[in-house]
Amino acid sequence: MISNDIDLAANLLKQGEIVAIPTETVYGLAANVYNPEAVEKIFIAKQRPKNDPLIVHIHNIRQLEDMVGKIPHNAAVLFTNFWPGPLTILFKNTQKKVPEIVTAGSPYVAVRLPNNELTLKLLGKLDFPIAAPSANLFQKTSPTTPQHVEQQFGDKIPMILDGGECQVGVESTIVGFDEEDEKTINVYRLGGVTVEKLKEVMYDFNIVVKDGNYNLPGNAKLHYSTNKPLILGDIDKLLSENKDKKVGVLSFKKRYDTEFQFVLSEEGNLQQAAQNLYKGMQILDAMPVDIIVAELVPNNHLGKAINDRLIRAAAK
Numbered sequence: 644m645i646s647n648d649i650d651l652a653a654n655l656l657k658q659g660e661i662v663a664i665p666t667e668t669v670y671g672l673a674a675n676v677y678n679p680e681a682v683e684k685i686f687i688a689k690q691r692p693k694n695d696p697l698i699v700h701i702h703n704i705r706q707l708e709d710m711v712g713k714i715p716h717n718a719a720v721l722f723t724n725f726w727p728g729p730l731t732i733l734f735k736n737t738q739k740k741v742p743e744i745v746t747a748g749s750p751y752v753a754v755r756l757p758n759n760e761l762t763l764k765l766l767g768k769l770d771f772p773i774a775a776p777s778a779n780l781f782q783k784t785s786p787t788t789p790q791h792v793e794q795q796f797g798d799k800i801p802m803i804l805d806g807g808e809c810q811v812g813v814e815s816t817i818v819g820f821d822e823e824d825e826k827t828i829n830v831y832r833l834g835g836v837t838v839e840k841l842k843e844v845m846y847d848f849n850i851v852v853k854d855g856n857y858n859l860p861g862n863a864k865l866h867y868s869t870n871k872p873l874i875l876g877d878i879d880k881l882l883s884e885n886k887d888k889k890v891g892v893l894s895f896k897k898r899y900d901t902e903f904q905f906v907l908s909e910e911g912n913l914q915q916a917a918q919n920l921y922k923g924m925q926i927l928d929a930m931p932v933d934i935i936v937a938e939l940v941p942n943n944h945l946g947k948a949i950n951d952r953l954i955r956a957a958a959k
């Protein structure tokens with residue numbers, strides 16, 4: 644059920660139910676972080692393996708302190724600059740207050756304060772943070788509209804809180820501080836906060852992109868997949884190689900003379916392209932095509948996160 648009733652969403656969460664919620668990045672599938680049975684429902688609904696930990700979404704810094712204890716100074720500098728927003732920070736799980744099912748055995752708790760008015764209001768009505776992975780079936784594309792959540796889950800979840808279309812369109816950037824060197828910030832997943840922006844704001848820190856070679860469960864090569872095979876490369880070449888097939892085209896800004904296509908941003912705007920990425924993948928997937936062909940976008944700013952998702956979507 645798609646609804647904008649925040650009180651209903653709050654009551655369901657208090658009762659140990661799961662609710663899909665809007666965030667600025669993608670929709671999440673939420674449960675009370677301190678209720679392991681509720682959190683387990685997320686894993687069951689998503690068909691997600693239990694070794695893949697969940698991000699905790701908080702309403703305020705007091706909730707963060709309750710979970711992880713004393714906050715390191717460097718982390719405080721980071722979140723003062725980027726929260727609310729699409730940045731997830733790994734904190735040492737020293738207090739062990741967060742149930743094992745949320746952290747999946749990781750020595751860290753991943754936390755973010757999302758920038759979505761509706762969800763912040765919802766969190767304000769709860770006396771617990773919520774654990775929420777993206778609201779998609781395991782390895783499938785992340786939803787950026789309530790309708791896309793509904794298509795994947797139907798009535799397997801009691802409620803989808805309707806916040807309209809997500810603004811950022813790709814998941815949060817995941818960062819953590821180096822154990823050996825407190826002036827180093829490791830980037831484990833490229834996302835809504837760009838590496839350029841991190842470098843600009845945290846100018847006296849070393850920003851190291853670990854993405855890809857770092858062994859986070861959620862960083863599996865195969866991820867964000869469409870149901871139809873997605874092939875990356877030069878679109879003109881791919882079109883001429885696949886004349887015998889019905890081909891869907893996912894292009895950055897160029898419109899092609901073909902029936903099934905989605906243009907991420909005709910102006911070539913990376914922010915718009917990011918916002919449209921999963922929607923475009925999902926629209927093409929639903930068209931009567933055999934394959935989807937796509938091209939990489941310029942590899943800077945949000946383009947890095949877009950390309951990361953496209954490469955994983957194309958992985959076999």
Ligand code: TXA
Nearest residue numbers: 668670671696697749751752753776777814815859861
């Ligand atoms: O934008 C986002 O981050 C969205 C919205 C809903 O907030 N959430 C999201 O969650 O993308 P999910 O579950 O699709 O990806 C979370 C990833 C995990 O796969 C894992 O790589 C990393 O975050 N992660 C979460 N908790 C962790 C932990 N305790 N230690 C290490 N990595 C963790």
Ligand code: MG
Nearest residue numbers: 776777785861
């Ligand atoms: Mg996900």
